[in-house]
Amino acid sequence: xxxxxxxxxxxxxxxxxxxxxxxxxxxxxxxxxxxxxxxx
Amino acid sequence: xxxxxxxxxxxxxxxxxxxxxxxxxxxxxxxxxxxxxxxxxxxxxxxxxxxxxxxxxxxxxxxxxxxxxxxxxxxxxxxxxxxxxxxxxxxxxxxxxxxxxxxxxxxxxxxxxxxxxxxxxxxxxxxxxxxxxxxxxxxxxxxxxxxxxxxxxxxxxxxxxxxxxxxxxxxxxxxxxxxxxxxxxxxxxxxxxxxxxxxxxxxxxxxxxxxxxxxxxxxxxxxxxxxxxxxxxxxxxxxxxxxxxxxxxxxxxxxxxxxxxxxxxxxxxxxxxxxxxxxxxxxxxxxxxxxxxxxxxxxxxxxxxxxxxxxxxxxxxxxxxxxxxxxxxxxxxxxxxxxxxxxxxxxxxxxxxxxxxxxxxxxxxxxxxxxxxxxxxxxxxx
Numbered sequence: 320x321x322x323x324x325x326x327x328x329x330x331x332x333x334x335x336x337x338x339x340x341x342x343x344x345x346x347x348x349x350x351x352x353x354x355x356x357x358x359x
Numbered sequence: 360x361x362x363x364x365x366x367x368x369x370x371x372x373x374x375x376x377x378x379x380x381x382x383x384x385x386x387x388x389x390x391x392x393x394x395x396x397x398x399x400x401x402x403x404x405x406x407x408x409x410x411x412x413x414x415x416x417x418x419x420x421x422x423x424x425x426x427x428x429x430x431x432x433x434x435x436x437x438x439x440x441x442x443x444x445x446x447x448x449x450x451x452x453x454x455x456x457x458x459x460x461x462x463x464x465x466x467x468x469x470x471x472x473x474x475x476x477x478x479x480x481x482x483x484x485x486x487x488x489x490x491x492x493x494x495x496x497x498x499x500x501x502x503x504x505x506x507x508x509x510x511x512x513x514x515x516x517x518x519x520x521x522x523x524x525x526x527x528x529x530x531x532x533x534x535x536x537x538x539x540x541x542x543x544x545x546x547x548x549x550x551x552x553x554x555x556x557x558x559x560x561x562x563x564x565x566x567x568x569x570x571x572x573x574x575x576x577x578x579x580x581x582x583x584x585x586x587x588x589x590x591x592x593x594x595x596x597x598x599x600x601x602x603x604x605x606x607x608x609x610x611x612x613x614x615x616x617x618x619x620x621x622x623x624x625x626x627x628x629x630x631x632x633x634x635x636x637x638x639x640x641x642x643x644x645x646x647x648x649x650x651x652x653x654x655x656x657x658x659x660x661x662x663x664x665x666x667x668x669x670x671x672x673x674x675x676x677x678x679x680x681x682x683x684x685x686x687x688x689x690x691x692x693x694x695x696x697x698x699x700x701x702x703x704x705x706x707x708x709x710x711x712x713x714x715x716x717x718x719x720x721x722x723x724x725x726x727x728x729x730x731x732x733x734x735x736x737x738x739x740x741x
Contacts, residue, residue: 320606321489329551334506352487 320352361510363448363629364576365531365739367396367569368704373688374387374533376563379415381466381691383468383573384424384565389462389695392567396721397581398458400424405450407443408462409433410693415463424657437640437729438592438698439463440566445592445735457575462563465691472561479603493560493730494643496602498550501645505552507658511646512552516543518644519557522680525673526687526715534687557644562689566697568704585704588627588722588738593619595732604729613653615734618725620654623736631655634738635720636706637677639685639697640728651679654726655738679715681706696727696735707741 325341326332337356344350369391371384393400400423408416409432417430435442441609447459473494476486479625485491486663504510522542526532536558546555564616576582596600624631637656642649656677659667665671668724671679682688685695703723705711724738 321490321604323490334503347486350484351691 323352325352331355360589361586361740362573363451363570363587364573364582365568365570365587365700366579366582366584367392367394367398367702368529368701369395369567370698371565372531372711373479373562373564373691373694373698381410381464381563381565381693382416382419384466384563385410385462385464385567388464388567389419389423389460390710392460392569396569397579401426401568403428403458403460404456404457405447406430407433407446407450408461408464408692409435409439409443410465411439411467411640412462413437413466413693414610414620416464419462424433429724436693436733437690437692437727438735439691439693440700440728441590441592444568444570444700444737445573445696447588448587448590451570451572458569458571459681460567460569461697462565462567463694463697465693465701466563467504467633467691474603478619480606481603481628490605491603493602493658494553495552497558497643498553499646500647501601501643502552504575504645504649505590508662510516510519510660510663512544513540514648514663514666515552515557515621515636515644518641519543519686521666521672522558522641522647522684522686526683530686530712531564532683532687533657533689534683553643553645557686559642559680559685559690564691564694566694566701567645568697568700569589586589586708586740588629588740589623589669590735590737591622591626592621592735593622593733599732602731614725615732616650616653616728616736619734623724623738624655628721628739629722629738634724635718636681636703636716636723637679637680638681638684639679641680641686642690642728646728647684650726650728654724656724660734670736673716674712676728679712681711681716684708692729699725699727700737700739703737703739707739
């Protein structure tokens with residue numbers, strides 16, 4: 320599924336790194352996003 | 360051997376034209392194409408045309424002349440021009456008509472395209488999360504492509520530098536200012552790794568073509584036909600990596616570009632290495648790189664060397680987007696695919712002036728791609 324990232328700094332992202340799904344408050348509703356896991 | 364010829368081509372300058380409607384630009388392009396062909400509007404037996412945001416093409420008859428001809432409105436996003444051309448060719452090949460007009464035009468508001476997810480069979484959350492903004496998709500797609508095929512960021516800048524250089528010598532182009540590699544790389548980052556000058560803008564413009572059956576040329580002794588060897592139009596298959604897709608398959612299927620290009624080459628009996636001049640969809644710099652390989656014009660990963668060595672410049676061995684492409688012309692989506700055909704027709708006739716590909720090119724290729732996963736390709740020859 321396609322979704323937003325919680326991290327927008329390219330230097331802290333790489334293709335293939337482990338990610339986890341997290342809940343994200345956006346305005347008056349909750350949606351999901353992908354967040355880098357641990358030190359990755 | 361082909362049974363369909365393009366005998367007239369007309370264009371209204373791309374860019375921004377305050378006070379000029381998209382339909383008026385379309386009428387201008389049709390009149391220019393008719394003049395080029397040496398025909399009158401009353402000679403035309405069928406017409407196909409359309410726009411995304413600028414109105415109904417068939418209302419042009421108010422200016423061109425209400426002759427009673429069948430005029431079909433086409434609205435198919437970025438493939439509007441290609442769809443119109445496919446439709447006209449099919450109509451001519453059916454034998455129902457001998458000569459027709461194809462016209463594409465558009466006039467988009469300033470800024471990014473505004474799309475409603477519901478219009479694209481997508482759930483509301485997709486738009487609410489910002490994922491309908493196409494720049495983020497194109498950034499993500501080229502990011503992965505560069506990772507998978509070892510292409511450096513400077514290659515993206517080399518695409519844009521070339522296209523703005525080509526646009527600077529194209530009279531109908533919108534962006535005619537030369538930009539250096541450093542200026543392009545140093546511009547505002549809009550959708551990593553794409554900077555401001557690596558993305559095209561929605562714009563305005565119009566293109567028209569006059570097409571006819573081979574037999575009709577007997578009535579046109581002064582015609583300079585360019586033969587439409589093939590035209591192919593395809594939509595996405597399950598699993599392809601497309602704009603406006605809410606998910607991505609683990610096993611990615613070939614894009615509609617791959618299918619359309621393969622069909623076009625097979626139908627024309629032409630190999631990619633036979634092509635002398637190329638126009639491919641460059642919504643952003645990365646799209647040009649990806650599409651060249653998807654069309655079979657180079658290997659995946661070969662692009663870095665092609666652009667570093669100047670092979671894709673007008674005097675290179677594979678001239679690409681010789682009029683500056685979408686980057687220099689903007690993207691009035693109804694007109695964009697036909698602009699590519701106009702450019703190849705102009706090149707094959709040897710009328711491209713300062714941007715003329717040397718060596719009297721004989722075979723040209725065009726490719727358009729758009730949401731939500733459509734592609735149209737043509738192969739043209741002298």
